[in-house]
Amino acid sequence: MNYNLIVDTSRKGISMALSADSVYEEMVDPSAKGEILSASLDNLLAKVGATLDDVKRVMVTVGPGSFSGLRTGVAFCQGLCFSGKRNLYGVTTLQALACFAGVPDESVAVVIRARNGFWYLRLNNEESFIETADVVARLQASSVKNAVVDAAALTDEALVAVFKDKGIATTLDTDKKLNMWSPLFDTVKPSLIQEANYIQPSYFEKLKV
Missing domain, CATH: 3.30.420 (Nucleotidyltransferase; domain 5)
Incomplete structure (x- = not known):
């Protein structure tokens, strides 16, 4: 089964969701730091009985938002996709x-x-x-x-x-589940490496691919 991973570190803490067909698991921790991203993903994978090889598409928010949060989240997702085994989708927070x-x-x-x-x-x-x-x-x-x-x-x-x-x-903005972002996988062009623009006004410049 192929899974989609969504990661948002642009707001408070960490939000992460893993989905495939009717399977869905999510973690939202407003106080979490970037250091637990890997452990959080491992936990979600364990809950659905999947491995990292089952993740084929990764979506990450690229701003606006917290500089440190965005930098950590984007770097984490870039690392997951660097091997070319999965596609990376960068979307603005808005x-x-x-x-x-x-x-x-x-x-x-x-x-x-x-x-x-x-x-x-x-x-x-x-x-x-x-x-x-x-x-x-x-x-x-x-x-x-x-x-x-x-x-x-x-x-x-x-x-x-x-x-x-x-x-x-x-x-x-805190009332809904991250799987509502899933349609963006079909409307946003994927890129292997997507650069986040964290700081105004560069955030509004065209994302570099």
Whole structure:
């Protein structure tokens, strides 16, 4: 049986999922460090009765997110795929989170806090690093009815107001399973080695393959 592995270290801790057909195992540990990535994978493989040779496709988030987290996660997945036995798929964090809405990507906005007064926004398949007022203006001008957000977005008065005014249904970025990202395996071009762009503004440059 061929398995897909999904690894996300762009947010708090580590999230990892292993799936094949109807088989699915996931681990989410908000306090975990990169040092346990290998042990976490071994644990998931043991639970499904598989070996590393059964993993044929690996997906990893390449940012935006924590510098150290992304660097560790991408390096780990690059190592898994270096032999050429499996394909590596690099996806942006916002692209992956958009899948949590359960509707086509082009009809979803993703709003994640970057730092005080600034946000990462994915809208109409384009990603930006902008201030709160600009997020509000773009959402007001859009026709999206679904948004995947983090907890910070749900406590920001300006954002909450525009969600309510536009009738935008929000999904918290921690509420769903990673297997909802699986369709990206069929829409993202795989590469053996994918370079993560961890730091603004290089994150928005085209990923190097």
